[in-house]
Amino acid sequence: MHKATGTRERLPMAGLWALTTASFIATANETVPAGLLPEIAHGFHVSEAWAGQLVTACALGSGIAAIPLTAATRAWPRRRVLLAVLAAFFVCNAITAVASSYPLALAARLTAGLATGLAWSLLATYARRMVPPAMQGRALAVAMLGIPLALSIGVPLGAWLGGMIGWRSVFGVMSGMTLILIAWVARAVPDFPGQAAHRAMPFKGVITTRGVRPVLAVVMTWILPHYVLYTYIAPFLASIGADPYLGVVLLTFGVSSMAGLWLVGALVDRWLRALTLGALALFALVAVAFGSGMASVGFIVGGVALWGLSFGGAPTLLQTALADAAGEGAEVAQSLLVTVFNLSFAGSGVLGGVLLQWMGARALPWMVAMVVLIALATAWRAKGHGFGAGVRMPLAATRAQAPDAPDSPASESELHLPIP
Numbered sequence: 001m002h003k004a005t006g007t008r009e010r011l012p013m014a015g016l017w018a019l020t021t022a023s024f025i026a027t028a029n030e031t032v033p034a035g036l037l038p039e040i041a042h043g044f045h046v047s048e049a050w051a052g053q054l055v056t057a058c059a060l061g062s063g064i065a066a067i068p069l070t071a072a073t074r075a076w077p078r079r080r081v082l083l084a085v086l087a088a089f090f091v092c093n094a095i096t097a098v099a100s101s102y103p104l105a106l107a108a109r110l111t112a113g114l115a116t117g118l119a120w121s122l123l124a125t126y127a128r129r130m131v132p133p134a135m136q137g138r139a140l141a142v143a144m145l146g147i148p149l150a151l152s153i154g155v156p157l158g159a160w161l162g163g164m165i166g167w168r169s170v171f172g173v174m175s176g177m178t179l180i181l182i183a184w185v186a187r188a189v190p191d192f193p194g195q196a197a198h199r200a201m202p203f204k205g206v207i208t209t210r211g212v213r214p215v216l217a218v219v220m221t222w223i224l225p226h227y228v229l230y231t232y233i234a235p236f237l238a239s240i241g242a243d244p245y246l247g248v249v250l251l252t253f254g255v256s257s258m259a260g261l262w263l264v265g266a267l268v269d270r271w272l273r274a275l276t277l278g279a280l281a282l283f284a285l286v287a288v289a290f291g292s293g294m295a296s297v298g299f300i301v302g303g304v305a306l307w308g309l310s311f312g313g314a315p316t317l318l319q320t321a322l323a324d325a326a327g328e329g330a331e332v333a334q335s336l337l338v339t340v341f342n343l344s345f346a347g348s349g350v351l352g353g354v355l356l357q358w359m360g361a362r363a364l365p366w367m368v369a370m371v372v373l374i375a376l377a378t379a380w381r382a383k384g385h386g387f388g389a390g391v392r393m394p395l396a397a398t399r400a401q402a403p404d405a406p407d408s409p410a411s412e413s414e415l416h417l418p419i420p
Contacts, residue, residue, distance in 0.1 A: 012130055014188040016142040019127050021181050022082070023146030025089055026119045028154045028174055029112050030058050035159030039167040044102040054109045061113020062120065063342030069114065070121040070335035078129070079191035081122055086182045088115035093175035097168045117342070121335040124319040129192050134269055136323075141265025141316045148261055148312055152254020206332045211325030211385030214378055218387075219318050219337055220344045221375035222280065225368040226311055227348035229287070232356055232364055236290070239361035242300050252301050253308040260312025268313070268320055273379075273387045276317050279310040280376040284369050286310070291365035321387055 033040065033054045041051040073081045092112035099105040127143035128136040158170045206212060229236070233250075237243045264275055286307045290300075319334065326333035355363050379387045 011135060011139055011142065012190075013142070015130055015190060016127060016139055018181065018184045018189050019123055019143035020146045020149075021177070021184070022086065022119060023123055023144055024150045024154060025086075025146070025174060025178055025181065026116045026123075027147050027150035028158070029089065029093070029109075029116050030055065030062065031150060031155050032158040032170060032174070033058070033109070035155045036162040036167040036170060039162050040105075043167060044105065046102055050102070054106060057106050057110040058113035058116065059342055059345060061110045061115075062117035063113075063339055063346070064117070065114035066117035066121050066335040066338035066342075067332075069118040070332060073118070073194070074332070075194040077191050077194055078122070078126055079185065079189060081118070081194075082126065082185055082189065083182060085115045085119045085122065086178055086185065088112065090175050090178040090182065093171045093178065097171035097175060117335075117338050120338040120341075124334050125323060126189075126192070128323060130190060137268030137272070137316065137320050138265050140320055141261055141268065141313065144315045144319070145258070145261060147315060148254060148257040152251065152257065156250075206326055206329035207336065209326055209329060209333075211382065212322065212329075212333055212336075214382035214386035215318060215322045215325055216336060216340050217378050218276075218280075218375050218382075219322075219340045221371050221378065222283075222314060222318070223341050223344040224348050224351070225287070225371040225375075226283070226314075227345050228352040228355075229290075229307075229364055229368050231348060232352045232361065235356060235361040236364055237300070240293075240300070242297055245297055245301070248301060249304050252304050256305040256308030257312035260309040261316065262312075263309070264313025264316050268316055272317065272320060272324075273383070275313065276321070276379050276387050277376065279314065279317065280372055280379060282306055282310040284372040284376060287365045287369035287372060291362070291369060293362070325386055 034052070037051045040054065041047060044051065073084075089112060092108045092115065095108040096105050096112075099108060123143055124140055127139045131139040161170050161173070230253075234243065234246055237246055237249065242249075260279075267275060286303045289303055319337065322333050322337055351367075352364060355367055
């Protein structure tokens with residue numbers, strides 16, 4: 001248990017930066033191949049559509065593995081699980097780098113996806129357990145910084161390196177980074193015990209915990225519209241004559257996402273509910289503005305900056321809310337989040353493609369606005385459980401007046417108490 005001290009506690013940055021690097025590589029596993037499709041297609045003598053299935057395989061593996069692998073390993077020591085995940089990253093990226101056939105590369109990406117799904121279930125609760133409850137939001141924000149860094153820097157850098165030194169070398173670099181990270185985790189990241197079998201909350205118990213389902217509903221209705229617009233941003237820009245500015249738009253989104261993550265990291269422990277509602281409302285307003293047909297370059301870039309600002313902290317907000325709601329079932333709940341996230345990601349491609357074909361690119365923002373408003377309404381109604389108002393405080397603190405109550409570690413459930 002973390003004990004209060006007379007001095008101001010600091011985040012364990014050496015360990016948290018290791019988790020940041022892990023989230024960077026996990027995101028790169030899923031996204032870097034998308035920037036290398038022409039080179040991969042040429043290397044394996046397949047179409048770009050077939051090369052794109054390397055991305056699909058990783059996302060599919062992540063979606064199907066999160067729940068069963070989390071359940072199978074939740075009694076293991078946490079660092080052992082993390083090191084096993086990183087070892088799988090190392091091997092799968094190395095195999096991809098030297099694969100002589102497309103089926104072998106596809107199998108390697110599917111296996112990398114399995115490990116990635118377990119990684120996303122693990123990282124959020126790992127970061128929270130490394131710090132006292134009052135700092136858990138900031139710790140999670142640091143650990144999740146790897147996501148916007150991979151999207152804004154890793155994918156473009158991977159595409160550039162692929163053109164310079166070959167796509168296989170990119171996966172070789174990722175494998176080498178993972179090998180270094182394994183040594184870093186072994187040295188700087190503390191270990192924690194797994195969950196004893198007699199204390200493990202069953203799947204049904206987690207999903208029926210008050211607050212879990214509203215948070216998962218917000219995950220689906222936030223992630224799906226986000227990726228509809230993000231995936232099809234190029235045809236949308238083309239529909240309003242702004243397609244030459246695609247690079248500027250993507251860079252703006254990446255930079256503003258990092259700013260949004262920094263803002264959420266600084267404030268989430270006191271303003272979880274307000275930040276969630278504000279981010280969803282801002283996203284909805286941007287979508288409506290895009291749908292209204294205002295098409296100047298400055299207006300679009302400004303709107304994308306606000307969109308990135310609203311989305312940058314979304315993983316931190318959603319993972320924090322879900323972990324708070326689930327309590328001792330947090331890791332199982334995070335596996336549910338990973339599954340819902342990946343299904344929403346996959347669904348966004350299908351839904352966006354149908355809308356693009358039948359209604360045109362200008363219909364996308366209106367659909368996005370409608371679904372985001374559902375997310376906003378769901379989060380608004382979940383004031384009591386899910387997205388509570390007030391300062392996040394440890395449950396153990398509320399039991400201090402009851403001497404017979406058992407101690408509760410910082411990683412267990414928390415309450416939202418009114419702000420003085």
